[in-house]
Amino acid sequence: MSDISTEKYIEEARRGIANPVLQKALVGLQDRFGRGTAEAYRRLPEGPDLRIKAHEIREKAIANLDVLLEILADKIRANGGHLYFAETAQEAVDYGLAVARRNNVRLVVKGKSMVSEEIGLNPALEAAGIEVVETDLGEYIIQLAGEKPSHIIAPAVHKNRHDIADLFVQKLGIRRTTDPPELTHAARKALRAKFLAADMGTSGVNMACAETGHITTVSNEGNIRMATTMPRVHVAFMGMERIVARLDEYEIILRLLCRGAAAQTMGTYASYIGGPRRPGESDGPDEFHLVVIDNGRSRILADPQFREMLYCVRCAACLNVCPVYGKIGGHSYGFAYSGPVGAVVTPLLTGINRAKDLCQGETLCGACRDACSMNIDLPRMLLALREKLAYGDAAWQVKPASRAEGLAYRGWSWLIRNRRLYELGLKLAATGQKLLPHRKGMLRRLPPPVQGWTQSRDLHPLAEETFMERWRRTRKS
Amino acid sequence: MIATINPQEEPYEKEKKERYGLIPMAPKPRTTLFIQCLVDTVWPHVAEAMVGVLEGLGLELDCPTDQTCCGQPAFNSGFRREARVAARRFIEIFEKSGTIVSPSGSCVYMVRHHYAELFKDEPKWRARAQRIAARTYEFSEFLVDVLKVEDLGASYPGRVTYHDSCHLLRGIRVKEQPRRLLRKVAGLELVEMKNSDYCCGFGGAFAVKYPDISAAMVNDKVDHVVNSGADTVVGCDTGCLLNIAGAVSRRGLSIKTMHIAEILAHRR
Numbered sequence: 001m002s003d004i005s006t007e008k009y010i011e012e013a014r015r016g017i018a019n020p021v022l023q024k025a026l027v028g029l030q031d032r033f034g035r036g037t038a039e040a041y042r043r044l045p046e047g048p049d050l051r052i053k054a055h056e057i058r059e060k061a062i063a064n065l066d067v068l069l070e071i072l073a074d075k076i077r078a079n080g081g082h083l084y085f086a087e088t089a090q091e092a093v094d095y096g097l098a099v100a101r102r103n104n105v106r107l108v109v110k111g112k113s114m115v116s117e118e119i120g121l122n123p124a125l126e127a128a129g130i131e132v133v134e135t136d137l138g139e140y141i142i143q144l145a146g147e148k149p150s151h152i153i154a155p156a157v158h159k160n161r162h163d164i165a166d167l168f169v170q171k172l173g174i175r176r177t178t179d180p181p182e183l184t185h186a187a188r189k190a191l192r193a194k195f196l197a198a199d200m201g202t203s204g205v206n207m208a209c210a211e212t213g214h215i216t217t218v219s220n221e222g223n224i225r226m227a228t229t230m231p232r233v234h235v236a237f238m239g240m241e242r243i244v245a246r247l248d249e250y251e252i253i254l255r256l257l258c259r260g261a262a263a264q265t266m267g268t269y270a271s272y273i274g275g276p277r278r279p280g281e282s283d284g285p286d287e288f289h290l291v292v293i294d295n296g297r298s299r300i301l302a303d304p305q306f307r308e309m310l311y312c313v314r315c316a317a318c319l320n321v322c323p324v325y326g327k328i329g330g331h332s333y334g335f336a337y338s339g340p341v342g343a344v345v346t347p348l349l350t351g352i353n354r355a356k357d358l359c360q361g362e363t364l365c366g367a368c369r370d371a372c373s374m375n376i377d378l379p380r381m382l383l384a385l386r387e388k389l390a391y392g393d394a395a396w397q398v399k400p401a402s403r404a405e406g407l408a409y410r411g412w413s414w415l416i417r418n419r420r421l422y423e424l425g426l427k428l429a430a431t432g433q434k435l436l437p438h439r440k441g442m443l444r445r446l447p448p449p450v451q452g453w454t455q456s457r458d459l460h461p462l463a464e465e466t467f468m469e470r471w472r473r474t475r476k477s
Numbered sequence: 478m479i480a481t482i483n484p485q486e487e488p489y490e491k492e493k494k495e496r497y498g499l500i501p502m503a504p505k506p507r508t509t510l511f512i513q514c515l516v517d518t519v520w521p522h523v524a525e526a527m528v529g530v531l532e533g534l535g536l537e538l539d540c541p542t543d544q545t546c547c548g549q550p551a552f553n554s555g556f557r558r559e560a561r562v563a564a565r566r567f568i569e570i571f572e573k574s575g576t577i578v579s580p581s582g583s584c585v586y587m588v589r590h591h592y593a594e595l596f597k598d599e600p601k602w603r604a605r606a607q608r609i610a611a612r613t614y615e616f617s618e619f620l621v622d623v624l625k626v627e628d629l630g631a632s633y634p635g636r637v638t639y640h641d642s643c644h645l646l647r648g649i650r651v652k653e654q655p656r657r658l659l660r661k662v663a664g665l666e667l668v669e670m671k672n673s674d675y676c677c678g679f680g681g682a683f684a685v686k687y688p689d690i691s692a693a694m695v696n697d698k699v700d701h702v703v704n705s706g707a708d709t710v711v712g713c714d715t716g717c718l719l720n721i722a723g724a725v726s727r728r729g730l731s732i733k734t735m736h737i738a739e740i741l742a743h744r745r
Contacts, residue, residue, distance in 0.1 A: 010687065017693045323676040327693040361687045363680030363694075364553060366647035380594070386555030409551050413559035416545040417566060426518055442726045452688035457695060457723035460519055467512050467521035468542040475540070 001089040001295070002120035004350045005334035009357035013328035022150075022158045022329045029157055033320040036263030037371060044259070051375040054256050057249040058311035058374050065301065065310075068210040068243050069292060075213020079275030081288040085240075089119035092293045096121060096202065096235050097128055099289055103233050105130055105199040109191075111217060111224030112136035113204025114152055114314055115237050115293060117336035118349070121202065133194045135223040137187055144171045150330030151338065152316035153261050158329055191223070201227035201285070205238035206257060207313065208290075209250040214274035215290065216254065218267035225271045234285040236273070240292045241301075241310035253313060253374075260315030260373030296349045303395070305384045309345055311374045316341070318368035318378065324361065333358060340368035344381045352388055352398045359385040360401075404449070423466065430462045507575030510540040511547075511613065513584045515715040516736075523715060526742035527580050527616055530629055533742075541570045548595070549587040553681050557595060564595055568605050576623070577613040580738055581714050582645025585615045590648060615645060617713055617737055621654040632663040632745040635733075638707035639667065640698070640721065641674040642714035655713055655737050662740060670705035672697075679720040695724040702732055709733040711740055 005012075016022055041048045061068060073083040086092035100108065108130055110116065122143075125132045134143040138156035142149060145167055149155030156164075165178045174186045203224050205215040215236055217224040228234045244250045258264045277284030300306050319325045319339030330338030334355070335346040343362055347355035359382060368378045389401040390409075400406055415422050437444040442458035445451070453459055465473075508531060516523045531538055548563030567588070571577055579585050592606035620626050637659060645651045659667050678684065678694025698721060702710045710725075710732055712718050722734035 010689070013687070014689045017689060323678070323694055324690055326675075327690055327697070357687075360554075361683070361690065363643065363676045363678065363683050363691075365643035365676035365680070367643075367674075367676070370647055383553065383555065383594075386553070387557050388555070390555035390557070405554065406556070409554065409556040409559045412551065413556075413562040416563050419543040419545055422545050440726070442723070450685050452685040452691075453723070455688040456692035456727060457720065458726040459723050460719055462518055463521050465521070467517045467524040468540070468544070470521060470525075471540050472542050 001350070002117055002123070002336060004354070006346060006350060006355035006358055008334055009332055009355075009361055012332035012334065013361070016329035016332050017327055019158070019329070021160050021163065023327075025157050025160065026326050026329060029151070029154065030320055030326050033263055033317075034371070037260055037317050037320060037373075040259040040263045040265070041373075044255075050252065051256060051373060054252055054373065055311060055375040057244055057252060058313075059308075061244045061249075062241060062301065062307060062310045064245065065241065065243070068245055069240065071210040072208055072213055072243060072290075073292075075210075076275060076288075076290055079213065079288075080278070081275035081290060083290045083292065086291055086293045086295070089293070089295045092119045092237060092291050092295070093121055093124040095289075095291055096237070097124060099233060099235055099287070100125065100128070100130055100200055103199060103287070105233065107194065107198045108132045108200045108202060109194055109198040109227040109231060110134050110139070111201065111203035111219065111227040112139050112155070113202065113237055114149075114336050115204050115239050116202065117149060118239075119237070119293065119295065121237070133191070133198070135191050135195070135221075135227050136219065137184060137221060137223075140187055140191065141167065144168075148331065149336070151319055152314055152330075152341070153319075154316075158331070195226050195230050198227070198231040200233040200235065201229075201231040202235045202237065203228050205236050205242050205290075207250060207253055208238060208243040209245075209247055210243055211246045211250075212272075212274070214272045216250075216270055216272055218254070218258065218261075218270045220262070220264075220268040222269045225269050228271060228273060229283045229285065232285055233287045233289070234273070234276075235289040235291060237291045237293060240294050240297050242313065256373040257313050257315045260313075260317035260371070299396075300348050306344075306348055306381055308376055309348060309381060311376055312341055312345065312372075313374060314341065315373045317371040317373050321367040321371040322362075323365060323367065324363065340378045344378050344385065347385055352385060352393075352396055353401065356389050356401045359389060419468070423469065426462060426466060430464065433461050508536045508538050509571065509574035509577050510538055511571065511577045511579040511584065511588075512540070512544065513579060513581035513715055514546045515719060516580055517544075519719060520715050520736070523580050523736040523738050526736065526738035527578075529742040530620075530738060531578065533629070534624065534626060539575070541574065544570050547584050547587045549584060549591070550681050552587065552591055552595065561595055564592055564606065565602065568592075568602065568609055571609050571613075572605065574609075575612075576619070577609065578616055578619045579613065580616045580736060581716070582615045582642050582649055582651060583714050583716060585613055585618075586644035586648035588613050615649060615651055615713060617655040617658055618649070618651045620741075621657055627657050628661040629658070629741045630663075631661075631741045631743050632665075633709075633740050633743045634664040635709045636666045636668055636705075636707045637709045637711050637740070638670040638702055638705040639673060640670075640677065640702075640710055640712040640717060642712055642717050643676050645713050646674055651713070655711075658737065658741060659711065662743075663745075665740070668705050668707050670701040670707065670710075672701055675701075677717045677720050679716045681716065684720060691720075692724070695720050696728075699724050699728065699730070699732070703730065707732070709735055709740075711735050711737050713737050 141156040150158045276288040325339040333342040343358045392400045548560035552560035589610040596603035677698045678691040684691040
């Protein structure tokens with residue numbers, strides 16, 4: 001598994017908020033894609049309710065996952081491909097490494113894949129002395145910079161063209177330019193040489209289809225098509241949930257995926273791959289391997305509260321509307337998956353206690369639910385995660401996150417049971433608040449544990465008389 | 478069944494009352510106040526304003542004064558047992574009520590949507606909750622969708638921008654109702670701010686637990702209010718409004734933060 005730093009959420013969020021380049025980039029991203037995707041859904045010929053249908057398709061696929069994967073495996077094998085089920089990240093990485101070693105691979109070109117980030121593929125290949133080159137422009141930029149993706153679809157969104165110009169001067173030895181087409185051309189030139197020399201290509205899988213026995217990769221740069229057809233060997237990695245039963249269903253999912261990802265009706269390149277090059281075909285690898293990865297997904301599948309998370313196709317539409325992601329950026333989430341999807345799936349994959357701030361650090365505003373191409377109710381699952389953190393949960397090995405908070409809510413539940421007691425508590429608080437610093441009728445500083453409120457805003461004080469008291473006083477005559 | 482005023486009858490009744498000072502003959506269905514705890518304890522004038530508007534329409538109001546909280550704070554923090562305590566109490570108190578009206582989209586969302594989740598393993602409580610939920614309305618929704626009233630004869634001199642609260646907008650899908658009400662207010666100019674549908678960063682305990690993120694969000698919201706040129710920001714949920722008002726105050730701005738009930742109760 002790749003590095004996990006979910007416990008640094010607050011610290012990294014603070015850093016993201018203080019980074020003006022990131023802030024500007026996030027505004028641009030959300031203005032363009034957040035609004036664009038909503039418009040793209042609105043203009044679906046079937047209407048926005050197609051998302052509801054997609055949800056049903058995914059629900060059905062996940063309910064029949066074992067059978068669908070079996071069918072897929074049979075078809076891939078019948079076509080001369082290899083299919084491997086990896087229970088853990090380690091098994092998936094080891095399989096990829098073994099294929100590389102067997103084929104004497106020295107250079108791997110990669111199509112962008114978040115699941116490869118999840119399992120930590122690049123460091124493992126590099127440790128084995130194999131050169132790995134990311135071929136998606138954004139991924140290439142952050143690989144050169146030695147960073148991690150900060151967005152599922154737009155991994156280098158946190159960098160502007162000036163950063164990239166400096167990076168390319170340093171790493172590619174080009175003359176400095178901040179002109180995006182010129183920068184892109186420089187990357188393209190460097191990558192072309194890699195494509196031609198690579199022995200192995202790797203990719204993710206946007207979606208697999210059981211009926212036809214193929215996988216699809218979608219890209220806007222054509223790089224995945226090159227990475228999967230030019231080298232001798234292609235190894236594709238997929239989360240075990242990324243499959244639907246039939247081609248007609250598949251088409252719906254793919255159309256929504258492209259709308260969710262980039263407000264496009266269809267990505268520029270969509271490749272359908274079902275095995276290695278056949279005799280007489282001009283393109284394609286000699287060997288094709290599909291690695292189907294569990295890595296904690298079976299546990300999600302087994303829990304009816306969280307199974308819906310497996311419907312996700314990682315389009316990243318939720319990132320483009322999330323007001324929290326829009327301020328803190330993707331690195332704060334401490335794992336491959338950021339934004340609302342990360343806030344739910346990362347705790348489930350990597351440990352709930354460790355990622356407690358991902359579960360609690362959202363406002364439950366619901367924008368992600370409306371943006372989701374598969375109509376997934378992420379806030380519902382955030383709430384379910386919070387329940388686990390509140391009381392602990394044996395099945396998920398969760399310990400209560402805060403005894404103090406538990407006590408506070410228990411006290412609160414006694415207070416709200418009795419209006420007289422409640423009012424007494426309010427009276428005490430209303431008296432106590434007079435001792436707090438205030439200006440122009442607003443409280444300037446609150447004591448612990450609620451001091452966070454007044455860190456950068458004031459608070460209107462409690463009223464002298466509640467509405468209920470006044471109603472009783474004036475109406476009950 | 479949902480108790481509603483006959484939509485055809487209401488404007489006529491209102492006209493009779495306004496033009497001839499007549500008190501409508503037919504007894505009005507009872508309307509029960511469900512007052513969000515933040516309104517009850519921090520901004521009671523919002524409830525006063527709502528009462529003024531509803532009584533101005535000739536409604537007979539009652540208010541169970543032993544109500545405290547619907548349970549949302551505990552529910553959102555994951556403390557469902559404690560939230561159930563609050564929810565059961567709410568159900569018992571409001572079970573015999575008339576049509577329920579609340580000056581908070583968030584609380585209505587809790588009752589309509591989350592009570593079902595909260596009592597998913599207790600069908601009897603779930604059914605009781607659903608019966609109440611079916612007659613619980615947010616204030617602007619109640620005026621426009623149930624009473625079919627948009628013009629309340631209010632007057633407010635100023636440029637107003639409207640903040641869409643998350644649970645009102647995406648929870649119970651109320652978007653146009655408050656805007657329609659505001660457009661009918663004499664002297665009021667309604668201007669849209671950028672990202673009016675973005676969360677203000679309140680989120681209950683979120684604002685206290687994650688103050689840096691919350692502050693970044695509310696400061697964006699206040700920037701958008703300022704950039705809209707409005708002198709007043711209006712919303713339908715006091716949680717958001719306390720958050721926005723707190724940031725406005727800390728930044729020393731002169732923007733007014735008001736609940737829609739205050740605007741609708743405003744007379745020249």
